[in-house]
Amino acid sequence: MGRDDDEQERRALRSIEAINAGADIGEESFQLANEFTDRHTGRATAWLKRRFGRGE
Numbered sequence: 602m603g604r605d606d607d608e609q610e611r612r613a614l615r616s617i618e619a620i621n622a623g624a625d626i627g628e629e630s631f632q633l634a635n636e637f638t639d640r641h642t643g644r645a646t647a648w649l650k651r652r653f654g655r656g657e
Contacts (some may be wrong), residue, residue: 605640612636 616629 609637609640 610655613633616624616633620629
């Protein structure tokens with residue numbers, strides 16, 4: 602398991618704890634999904650920039 606996986610797991614556990622404490626399950630799920638999407642979109646964008654020589 603890599604560093605990103607560990608952080609993702611910690612974030613998910615914090616969300617579960619927040620939900621158990623009364624947080625909105627929909628909002629917590631939405632935030633987790635957005636973080637996941639942003640992380641993977643960033644990786645794909647970086648790969649494409651490297652692949653096509655547009656790295657900055």
